[in-house]
Amino acid sequence: MKLFVDTDAGVDDALALLFALGTPEAEILGIGTVDGNVPLKNVVENVFEVLHAAGAAVPVYLGASRPIVPEPRERATFFHGEDGLGNLRERRARVRPEPTPAALALVELARKHPGEVRAVALGPLSNLALALLLEPELPHLLEGLYLMGGAHTGRGNTKRRAAEFNFAADPEAAHAVLAGFPRVTLLTWETTLAHPLPWEVHEALGQRFPFYRAITGVTARYLRQKGLPGLLIPDPLAMAAALFPELKTETKETGALVELGGVHTRGMLVTGGEEKNAELVLGVDLPGFVHRLEAALSRALGE
Numbered sequence: 341m342k343l344f345v346d347t348d349a350g351v352d353d354a355l356a357l358l359f360a361l362g363t364p365e366a367e368i369l370g371i372g373t374v375d376g377n378v379p380l381k382n383v384v385e386n387v388f389e390v391l392h393a394a395g396a397a398v399p400v401y402l403g404a405s406r407p408i409v410p411e412p413r414e415r416a417t418f419f420h421g422e423d424g425l426g427n428l429r430e431r432r433a434r435v436r437p438e439p440t441p442a443a444l445a446l447v448e449l450a451r452k453h454p455g456e457v458r459a460v461a462l463g464p465l466s467n468l469a470l471a472l473l474l475e476p477e478l479p480h481l482l483e484g485l486y487l488m489g490g491a492h493t494g495r496g497n498t499k500r501r502a503a504e505f506n507f508a509a510d511p512e513a514a515h516a517v518l519a520g521f522p523r524v525t526l527l528t529w530e531t532t533l534a535h536p537l538p539w540e541v542h543e544a545l546g547q548r549f550p551f552y553r554a555i556t557g558v559t560a561r562y563l564r565q566k567g568l569p570g571l572l573i574p575d576p577l578a579m580a581a582a583l584f585p586e587l588k589t590e591t592k593e594t595g596a597l598v599e600l601g602g603v604h605t606r607g608m609l610v611t612g613g614e615e616k617n618a619e620l621v622l623g624v625d626l627p628g629f630v631h632r633l634e635a636a637l638s639r640a641l642g643e
């Protein structure tokens with residue numbers, strides 16, 4: 341399975357990348373970066389740090405440093421740490437991105453391997469929207485598109501309550517992608533809330549994998565204080581849907597588009613309608629997920 345991963349890493353993005361890096365069936369052809377959880381510069385540094393931790397060499401491409409329509413960014417440092425990677429103390433990686441912009445790299449890879457590349461987008465959809473403008477045939481050139489994004493019951497995680505972070509961060513891009521792709525798979529915020537990684541599993545992973553422990557501390561402290569039953573793992577769940585479709589236990593075919601106006605609803609996912617362009621993932625086999633994540637982390641981090 342050939343993958344292109346687009347990310348605003350991000351602690352959970354980092355875990356999703358490690359999940360893919362430690363899955364032998366998956367080959368990551370390239371990683372696109374996008375401004376989101378933290379500024380683009382941090383995102384790029386974080387991706388290289390993850391690759392270094394996994395001893396992996398994958399081309400990393402610089403992507404959009406702002407949304408299509410500029411607006412003040414809502415950051416997620418309370419969740420991911422100031423650096424986006426749990427305030428990681430030791431930085432070891434050399435940061436050497438490729439000269440090609442992320443959107444163009446995705447187009448080139450899709451053209452080179454028509455019908456073979458599965459794209460997984462874990463951040464704002466700015467690069468995907470740009471790629472779609474560069475190559476209108478992109479939906480047919482890709483094998484599939486898997487997104488972490490949207491709140492299918494309208495209960496998001498941003499100041500605009502109805503909107504989820506990735507869609508709210510670049511609503512025009514999210515709109516362009518949902519309008520332009522005849523079919524996407526969506527792993528939403530509510531599905532994230534329904535599948536926390538239980539604290540005992542989180543603790544066990546932390547004991548086995550020092551890198552996991554180092555990057556998840558800030559997020560775990562924040563969520564424990566809020567009384568949540570486990571670590572929230574939106575991007576790893578989206579990655580699981582892409583890597584292991586058999587882990588999906590409940591899905592729903594629906595129409596999906598994005599609200600572009602609205603004081604409280606800009607960036608909101610709107611579902612329903614006749615034309616069904618999205619598969620919502622509503623249920624994930626959590627024990628099966630944990631089993632595969634553990635195996636992948638063990639391969640990627642070599643412990």
Ligand code: BDR
Nearest residue numbers: 350416462488505506574
């Ligand atoms: C999404 O936004 C980011 O904080 C996470 O990395 C995830 O992609 C959740 O809304």
Ligand code: CA
Nearest residue numbers: 350353462463
């Ligand atoms: Ca993300």
